[in-house]
Amino acid sequence: MKRINEYKKLFGIEQDMSLKTLKSTYRDLVKEWHPDKFQAGDSLAVEAELKSRQIIDGYHFLVSIAPETKANNLEAYNETINSPIIDWHHKGLVLEVTFLDGNTYEFFGVNKALFVKFCQSDKLSRFAKRNIFNTYTYRKIKKSEVEA
Incomplete structure (x- = not known):
């Protein structure tokens, strides 16, 4: 439950979200935190690398528990x-x-x-x-x- 709540907080989700909305939110977050946007020596570059991994993991996790995914499977x-x-x-x-x-x-x-x-x-x-x-x-x- 903790992991679910962390990922929902990261994506700004209150309740269940459609896959389409989740995907657009994911794309916006990836654009914002993509490591290539920051200089290699910058401290934000390391933070962006960690944040981008967390965003990718969160997206795959939330897609796997989404109601649409459950209905399809x-x-x-x-x-x-x-x-x-x-x-x-x-x-x-x-x-x-x-x-x-x-x-x-x-x-x-x-x-x-x-x-x-x-x-x-x-x-x-x-x-x-x-x-x-x-x-x-x-x-x-x-x-x-x-x-x-």
């Missing part, structure tokens, strides 16, 4: 969450789940208590479908080997 997502879970990791409020089909998704905002219940569940997939998969913000972070 909903069929593949539903197919993936119906395959068995083979691995999972929890750090902070982020749950990373790897499925048998090779896809890995991050779910944001999953607290420790829910993660413990998830781990103790007899049927991981069933518990996750009911309590995590369709409740929390998610993004695909790794594609299956077949797709790549």
Whole structure:
């Protein structure tokens, strides 16, 4: 959740933003902070390099969680969450789940208590479908080997 809020703040987003608006905001920010605009010895050049990397990372992240992206990939997502879970990791409020089909998704905002219940569940997939998969913000972070 922290990362989502940081990137939304960087792009000046209050709520969900369309991909078209996000792209134009991204272009404006890149123009403003492009490292080539600053002299090589200038202290702003280093800051611009870091800021431009942050802008690029933020753009790709926000595109991956955008409602339009989710709608376009909903069929593949539903197919993936119906395959068995083979691995999972929890750090902070982020749950990373790897499925048998090779896809890995991050779910944001999953607290420790829910993660413990998830781990103790007899049927991981069933518990996750009911309590995590369709409740929390998610993004695909790794594609299956077949797709790549």
